[in-house]
Amino acid sequence: MILSTNVSPFEPRLCCFENIFGLQEIQIVVYSALPMNQCTLEIKMTKIAAFLLCVILGLSQRLEALNNADPHPQYHSQALQDQFVHMMLYGLLGKQDQGYYLEIGAGEPICINNSYFFEKNLGWKGVSVDISEGLSQRWYAARNNLLLTEDALLSDYRTMLQSFPTVIDYLSLDIDAQYVDLLKKIPFDRYIFKVITIEHDFYRYGDIYREGEREILRSLGYHLLFSDVSFSGSSFEDWWIHPSFFPPSLFEILISLDLKGKDYQEGIRLLQDVMVSQ
Secondary structure (H helix, E strand, C coil), X not given: CEEECCCCCCCEEEEEECCCCCCCXXXXXXXXXXXXXXXXXXXXCCXXXXXXXXXXXXXXXXXXXXXXXXXXXXXXXXXXXXXXXXXXXXXXXXXXXXXXXXXXXXXXXCCCCCCHHXXXXXXXXXXXXXXXXXXXXXXXXXXXXXXXXXXXXHCCHHXXXXXXXXXXXXXXXXXXCCHHHHHHHCCCCCCEEEEEEEECCXXXXXXXXXXXXXXXXXXXXXXXXXXXXXXXXXXXXXXXXXXXXXXXXXXXXXXCCCCCCCEHHHHHHHHHHHHHHC
């Protein structure tokens, strides 16, 4: 940590505390009678010492507020699916490299889209599928990654994914019905996904799709981390992870969470607590 000032004597000094708990910079005004040529101080401290210093300076509340703030506020998904994926991969698994996604049922290119954050902010590569005619012009006005305007149930996913690595970071499925038929089309024998978000729209269809989805994904080794994600009181989606990518100790913590049926915002908060503790 660097504490530095550089102003004339007997005047307020602007001190910059860098890299405290991951914060870029916190600026503090202090007073000092040191001559200007003695005003540059370099202090190496542990995080505990840095925190205690901030308490002494009366900044503990400010630190807490900033530290709890979302460092990536521009998520775009309807129910923070993109934040969930981002937390799992970057917050908990420490992902550093470029990612890949398959998005089936893309909708609009930005608004309530599950992949836009990753393409725009993290440079991910991916392909999106949507049946909506007339979407392409709006899509390519905002996006570079491929959009296929076609019926997802007729898509050739083996050909579509042939340039992808066999480990794909994120699978998003949102086609408003026939989810089980869609899952059977995806070549899970060749590709494995670290995180999956999939609609079942229980509030509309009951168990017509939900149990079939779960049977397939469980048989493939996926773990249902957040079941029956709720939006405005309606259970509409499941969020899955593949245990093989999570250290056993972390996986045990995750599966101990009581997320079933919770509102998506509450679920995100509980997962954020886990992320902070790691």
